[in-house]
Amino acid sequence: MTSKNSILTISGACKEYKTYYFLPHIFSRPTSFPALDNVSLSLHQGEILGIIGESGSGKTTLGKSIINLNKLTRGTISLFGRDVTGFSQRKFRPLRKSIQMIFQDLDAALNPNMKIKNILQDIYHSHHQGSKSDSEKQIINILESVYLNESILEKYPTELSGGQKRRVSIAGVLLVGPKIIIADEPTSGLDAHVQRLIMHLLLKLQSLNKLSMVLISHDLSLIQEMCQRIIVMYQGSIVETGTKDEIFQNTAHPYTQQLVNAQLQNISQYQEHSRHLKQNHGNTKLIKPTQGCMFSPHCSRYLLLGKPEICTSKPSTLSKLSFSPTHNVKCYFPL
Ligand SMILES: Nc1ncnc2c1ncn2[C@@H]1O[C@H](COP(=O)(O)OP(=O)(O)OP(=O)(O)O)[C@@H](O)[C@H]1O
Ligand SMILES: [Mg+2]
Numbered sequence: 622m623t624s625k626n627s628i629l630t631i632s633g634a635c636k637e638y639k640t641y642y643f644l645p646h647i648f649s650r651p652t653s654f655p656a657l658d659n660v661s662l663s664l665h666q667g668e669i670l671g672i673i674g675e676s677g678s679g680k681t682t683l684g685k686s687i688i689n690l691n692k693l694t695r696g697t698i699s700l701f702g703r704d705v706t707g708f709s710q711r712k713f714r715p716l717r718k719s720i721q722m723i724f725q726d727l728d729a730a731l732n733p734n735m736k737i738k739n740i741l742q743d744i745y746h747s748h749h750q751g752s753k754s755d756s757e758k759q760i761i762n763i764l765e766s767v768y769l770n771e772s773i774l775e776k777y778p779t780e781l782s783g784g785q786k787r788r789v790s791i792a793g794v795l796l797v798g799p800k801i802i803i804a805d806e807p808t809s810g811l812d813a814h815v816q817r818l819i820m821h822l823l824l825k826l827q828s829l830n831k832l833s834m835v836l837i838s839h840d841l842s843l844i845q846e847m848c849q850r851i852i853v854m855y856q857g858s859i860v861e862t863g864t865k866d867e868i869f870q871n872t873a874h875p876y877t878q879q880l881v882n883a884q885l886q887n888i889s890q891y892q893e894h895s896r897h898l899k900q901n902h903g904n905t906k907l908i909k910p911t912q913g914c915m916f917s918p919h920c921s922r923y924l925l926l927g928k929p930e931i932c933t934s935k936p937s938t939l940s941k942l943s944f945s946p947t948h949n950v951k952c953y954f955p956l
Contacts, residue, residue, distance in 0.1 A: 623873050623953055625703050626665050626666050626823055627663035627664060627665050627666075627700075627828045627837075628664060628665070628666050628699075628700070628701055628800070628801060628809060628833055629662055629663065629664040629687065629698075629699070629700055629701075629801060629833075629835075630662075630663045630664075630698070630699045630731075631652045631660060631662050631663070631669075631683075631686075631687070631696065631697070631863075631948075632661045632696055632697045633660075633661055633695060633696040634657050634659070634660040634661070634686060634693050634696035634697075635655065635657055635658055635659060635660075635693065635694045635695040635696055636655070636656045636657040636679075636682050636686060636691060636693055636694050636857075637654060637655050637656070637694045638651075638653070638654050639651035639652070639653060639654070640652055640654050640733070642861055645947050648852065655763045656679045656682040656857050656896065657679050657683055657686065657693070657856050657857045658679075658856075658858045659696075659855040659858065660679075660683060660696070660709070660779050660854075660857070660858070660859055661696075661859070661908055662737055662852060662859070662862075664801065664810050664835060665833065666759050666833055667827060667832075667833055668833050668849055668850065669823075669824075669827055669833070669834045669835075669836055669847050669848045670834070670835050670836065670847030670848060670850050670851070670852065671836050671838070671844040671850070671851040671852065671865075672835060672836070672837045672838075672850070672851075672854060673837075673838065673839070673841060673844055673851060673852070673853055673854070673880060674853055674854030674855055674880075675855070675880070677837075677856075678802075678854040678855055678856060678857065678956075679804055679854055679856070679857040679858075680805070680837045680854060682724055682857075683837075683854075684722055684835065684837055685722070685807050686698070687720070687722075687803055688717075688721070688722045688803060689708055689710065689713040689716075690722075692707070693706065693707075696844065700716060700719070700720060700771060700926055701716075701719065701799075701800075701843055703773075706733065709838050712907060715730040717748070717797070718748045718797060718798075718799065719801065720800070720801040720802075720803070721794045721797050721799040721801075721802055721803070722794070722803040722804075722805060723790055723791055723794050723801070723802060723803070723804040723807045723925070724790060724803060724805060725805040725806045725809070725837075726792055727778075727786045727956050728778075728789060729794075730790045730812065731778040731786060731789060732778070732934075733777060733778050733779050734777075735777070735782075736759075736774065736775060736776065736777055737773050737774050737775075737776055737777070737778070737789055738774035740773065740778075740789070740793065741756075741760045741774070741789075741792065741793060741796060742756050742757075742760065742795065743761075744793045744796050744797060745759060745760065745796050745865070748796075748797045748798075748805075758878055759796065760774070760792075760796065762894065763795050763796050764792055766792075766793070766795065766822055767788040767791050767792045767819060767822070768788065768818055768819075769785065769788050769789065769792065773789070774891045775784065775832070775949070777785045779869070783810035784810045784811045784812065784815065786810075787808075787809070787810050787811055788811070788815070788819070791807060791819060791917055793892075800831070800832065800833065801832075801833050801834065801835070802832060802833075802834045802835075803834075803837070804823075804835065804838075805837045806837060806839065807819070807823075807836070807838075808840065808843060809818065809838075809839075809840075810839070812946075816843070820843065820846070820847060823847075824847065836848055836880055839844060841869075841880065841881065843882040844865075845865055845869060848865060849864065849865065849866060850862065850863070850864055850865070851863065851864075851865060851868045853874065853876065853877045853880070855915065855916055856916075858915070858951065859878050859949075859951065860874045860877070860916065860950070860952070861873055861874040861877045861948075861949065861950045861952075862939070862948070862952045863945070863948040863949065864948070867871070867873045867945060867947065867948040868881075870956060871948070873918045873942060873948060873950040873952065873955040873956055874916075874918065874950050874951065874955060875922040875923075875952065875956065876916045876919075876920070876956060877919060879919075879921075880920070885898040886950065911934060912931065912932050912935070913931070913932055913933035913935055913936060913937075914932045914936070914951075914952070914953075917932045917933050919931075922954055922956070923954075926954055929953065929954065931953050932953055932954075937951050937953050938951060939951045942955065
């Protein structure tokens with residue numbers, strides 16, 4: 622999935638977290654849990670690439686791995702044509718001007734002991750040479766662009782609403798002026814009007830060819846509006862990739878279909894997942910397959926086709942659908 626004009630390429634990324642049944646302890650052995658399993662993708666110059674998938678599917682883990690906040694267990698990452706796999710924080714620091722993340726977890730992103738003014742000034746001065754008055758002007762301009770009043774500068778993060786904090790963190794990222802933004806649920810907590818205005822701002826930057834973005838969101842209508850290509854993740858793996866129309870109009874993976882249906886019926890993906898489980902298995906206790914397709918216990922198509930053995934015995938790989946050069950699916954019996 623690499624191409625000549627890709628500015629970010631990930632190949633075979635795996636991330637294993639260690640989990641303990643009891644507290645870490647010399648007698649308790651950790652078990653490894655794969656949060657990312659052989660993920661490969663590329664982001665092209667000027668593109669907005671969407672990533673969707675239910676809670677826990679590995680989206681944030683992937684985003685943090687891209688900006689070097691998570692070390693991959695296996696796989697490689699290249700940024701602007703340079704292999705950055707395994708870079709130390711110090712070696713990666715100069716790249717932070719070019720790649721930034723809008724964090725899903727706002728409390729981790731904003732230091733509660735600093736006024737917004739100081740947080741934004743620190744960000745400005747760690748990436749730009751300008752004077753104090755340059756930074757003040759720039760900060761006020763950026764605050765305006767995210768529809769925040771400058772009175773917010775004297776406040777602490779704990780005095781702000783979720784939506785205000787979200788916009789301060791977006792302002793911080795824009796202040797750096799990166800070429801790539803990893804935006805992890807950037808509009809959650811914003812009212813519909815402000816969400817639209819901020820997305821237009823990001824689209825404007827993208828159309829000026831100043832920005833490429835990986836947009837992670839549960840909001841499928843936002844993904845449809847903003848993204849040219851979309852990746853669908855399930856339990857740490859990519860199960861489908863394609864253009865917006867391929868994913869939403871010619872859905873190939875039963876899991877994607879479940880996500881899209883949940884959106885059409887305006888119910889949460891979690892509710893849809895539980896509904897399917899109840900319908901198919903009578904209860905919500907999961908039987909996790911040890912091999913083959915992880916989605917098979919929840920897959921209505923698998924049941925419909927009489928539980929084909931191959932689905933649970935042999936891992937499927939992401940393969941191109943014969944009639945499209947851009948549509949890939951990881952399923953033996955795509956829709
Ligand atoms: N630091 C960590 N240590 C151990 N497990 C972790 C850690 N961070 C994430 N995980 C686990 O990895 C899996 C993927 O988490 P991740 O946050 O990437 O999911 P997500 O797709 O971003 O979910 P959401 O949509 O809820 O934000 C989850 O099962 C989560 O519990
Ligand atoms: Mg997340």
